[in-house]
Amino acid sequence: MSALADRKCVPCSGGVPRLRGEQIKTYQRELREWEVVDEHHLKKSYKFENFAEALAFVNRVGELAEAEGHHPDICFGWGYAEIKIWTHAIDGLSESDFILAAKIDRL
Secondary structure (H helix, E strand, O other): OHHHHOOOOOOOOOOOOOOOHHHHHHHHOOOOOOEEEOOOEEEEEEEOOOHHHHHHHHHHHHHHHHHHOOOOEEEEEOOEEEEEEOEOOOOEOOHHHHHHHHHHHHO
């Protein structure tokens, strides 16, 4: 995982192909428990002891997303946070999605 987490997300404005098949599997092996959904997005759920811990985690993810210029969808509530990541410009997965996922796991 550290190899991906040490890299920087690269902004995408479209025009590049989405990752598919074996490319996705190669990157997914470097992550911890992220689900690939329909070769379209990454998804992971996190559990916490209470709302305050979930909120603190979401705020750290938000700061990371701003620093990387790559923004996940986040849903959270008492004791949980769910994150979905994909590259909107290509409506699918890019290398930056896996980089962000690895960085989130470092939090």
